[in-house]
Amino acid sequence: MPETQMYSVSSKESRPVVKKFLARPQPEGFGATVRRSIGRFELKYFDPFLVLDEFSVSAPAGFPDHPHRGFETVTYMLQGAVTHEDFEGHKGSIETGDLQWMTAGRGIVHSEMPASNGTQKGLQLWINLSSKYKMIEPRYQEIRSKDVAEAAKDGVNVRVIAGEALGITSPIYTRTPTMYLDFSLKPGAQVRQPIPVSWNAFVYILEGEGIFGNSHSSPTTAHHLLLLGSSGYGLEVWNKSSKSLRFILVGGEPLGEPVVQFGPFVMNSQEEIDRTMEDYENCTNGFEKARHWKSESSVFLGF
Ligand code: FJE
Ligand code: FE
8 A cells, every 4th residue: 555545544543632631720810710721830831822721710809900912812601701801991791602812912901800799610721822923903802602603413512612613614713723612512422523734732621521532542521631642634532421521622723933921921032021021011012001091890899
């Protein structure tokens, strides 16, 4: 058999799971809790992904006024609602199933606080921007739950946050090429999802237990992150349990650039970080409107 044909056979197989992490709860922000899987010590960066937090927050805790520069934050609500307010007057609440795709670019200062009583839960993913886009104008893309692209087939439901699945495409524009899929599989269901070659990809399990990559492997349960290897056409998943399985599958094109991070600032060099801290301190180069701004929730809570 010619070599190319042999490779095309193996490329029909699933990407393997090469690493598995359990994300344990840790304090973050002001009295909030996150299960951080990407962005912690053992996995500082999974190009182009900087942070994946499964957050849980109840009033009066939250994430009061803070800046961002050089990347995008994607907030996807799982339960309850979060109110965001930024220094340009952009304000609103995102509720269960809603999505906010924020391109911080050269600078955003905002607060993210619980919108109601009870526990608010969601996912926040930080996606790095390439050097040529780090200083672009900030931009929001927001989608209400009812407008999220969704498809169902043979016990599989997918919500397409970014990219394409089961013939459905998300309207979200991703500056860094990204796919973000929210899958629910009924007991006995199975799915095969292509992933672009050369992209990094991971799974984070939200509910239930699933078998990923190899049908003979042992099941993985909620709050685990699975890093996928680079061989194979995509991912194959089986729900052999008696409960439904929910997980996200996220993939992105690696940037292959140096990353220098200082908290919510992510640039390519220490020099750029130093300049960013000056810009934030002096309210320049994108942080002008931070000078006289405080979010209403921070004023209300006395921050
Ligand atoms: C933070 C910088 C930040 N995880 N999950 C430093 F941007 C944040 C921050 C968040 C955050 C917000 C939401 Cl809504 C959900 C998050 C980090 O705002 F906590 C620190 N310490
Ligand atoms: Fe933020």
